[in-house]
Amino acid sequence: MASKYGVNIELYNGSNNPYKINNERPIAIIGDDDTLIEGLHLFSDILDALKETGSGSIKDTLTDLKATGLHNQIILSVFKKSDNTDTDATKCQNAIDELKKCEATLGTKPKFFLAVGYNDKGTHDKLKQIAAYLRGVYAIELNETKEAQINIALQKYSTKTSIITYQKVIRADKAVRPASAFIIALYAKTMSETEYGFSQTFSNRVIDGVIGIEDKVELIQGEDCEADRLRGKGVTLIIANDGIRAWGGETCNDDLFSSIHTYVIFYTAIDTIFKAQARAIDKRMRDVLKNVVDSLEAFYLRLKNNNVVVGFEISVPKELNSNETISEGIVYIRHNVQEMPLIKRIVNRIYRVTDYSQKLIEEL
Incomplete structure (x- = not known):
């Protein structure tokens, strides 16, 4: 209580929260595991997550990330695999929905999303929803490998922040794997290099942990070619050009912007503004x-x-x-x-x- 006589001092904070860019970009892996209980799990690093997982799609994806040399916070959304493909697809989609509770449950939220091996359209749509909800980037794989088939498949998609791939690559240990996890790892590395790394793109950068390309694509500089046409439609390619590189980053059938890079810049600004202005309310x-x-x-x-x-x-x-x-x-x-x-x-x-x-x- 203030004194009745003399000098009183009242201190107020009239400032907003500082505009601090959050460079924590955890990777969420949605998949099956025969050891961890179903639900959400948080690990400070890929190696810590690998120690706790058994066999399943999550283990395989973590091994892909490990091969790239990435050190990153990992969120796992786990389900148990069954003998029925349709049942597993439904479980995967439910596990994606669980990520909406991530910040309340684990105190953080992912900015990258992977469900490697689950390539049904329903799962892809769920990944699109959660990425929009949490303002993140997700990667999906098409089952088609021929240009004509890919063109038909792409007609079903309209995405802002999806890295769409179809190629298989050869990991450093000779395992043949989908390209999606390697590209997400590359993007996460690129963003973490500086405070403003989110304004950089993953495209035309060498991918660590990959020694070969299983599904090769035609790339001829200065000429109309398969890689050029697919990139223009929103497919991210793996190319051999002075090293094995990612080549893409365009959006697919999006009416606003042509590049994922643009969305990431504005999404990061929006997240920063939300937190900074929260104190001004009321x-x-x-x-x-x-x-x-x-x-x-x-x-x-x-x-x-x-x-x-x-x-x-x-x-x-x-x-x-x-x-x-x-x-x-x-x-x-x-x-x-x-x-x-x-x-x-x-x-x-x-x-x-x-x-x-x-x-x-x-x-x-």
């Missing part, structure tokens, strides 16, 4: 609104200075903020943001000329 508008806008501008300036965005403008437009909305405590803030584009193609125009012939005479 505070008096005059106390916090200017700080909210100033903090946003400082956040985007950091992104600009680190080549994540090209430019930005933050405003509180009068046309969006009427007397009625403001009196209800609702504020609309407009963000105009352009992300840093990736180079997708370099066009060299070479002209044969005769303008320099006289130099031959001048040299005499």
Whole structure:
């Protein structure tokens, strides 16, 4: 209780939470295991998870990740395998749904999703739902291996953050495995390299832990080819070009953006803004609104200075903020943001000329 006489001091925190980018990006593996109990499990590293798992699709996927040399937090959503394929597909889909409770149960939430070996359309749709719900990236495998068949299969898909693969690769221990886990590991590594690694792409980077490609794809630089056509439709390829590399990252039949990279940048910004502005809710508008806008501008300036965005403008437009909305405590803030584009193609125009012939005479 304050004193009746003399000087009293009251301390208030009028600031928002800091705009700190969360670079923890756990990988969720959904699959079967004959040792762990069904449900969610959290491990600080891949090696720790391998020690606790028995046989099953989870063990196989963890071994893929281990081969890449990745060190990352792992979340497992486990179910018991049966003798019925349809039953297992349903169990897998239920295990994907369990990840919605992940933050409440384990205190963290995944940003990458893998269900290697479960390639039915229902499972793919569930992965799409959970990735949208938690704003993450997932990888799926197509069963088709021929271009014409893949084109037909892709007509069923419309994805923002799905890495779609169909190739099998040869792991360092000579095992033939789906490519999806290796690409997710590559993306996780790329993002973890710096605070702003989320603005980088996995494409055109060497994949660790892979020594060969089982399903080879035609790639001819400067020419229409199979790899070029499939990449344009949203398939990520494994190519041999000065090492074994990932080649892709485009979205599939998405109306807004053509690149997964764009979504990851905006999803990361959205997550950061959610956490930073949470403290402003239920505070008096005059106390916090200017700080909210100033903090946003400082956040985007950091992104600009680190080549994540090209430019930005933050405003509180009068046309969006009427007397009625403001009196209800609702504020609309407009963000105009352009992300840093990736180079997708370099066009060299070479002209044969005769303008320099006289130099031959001048040299005499």
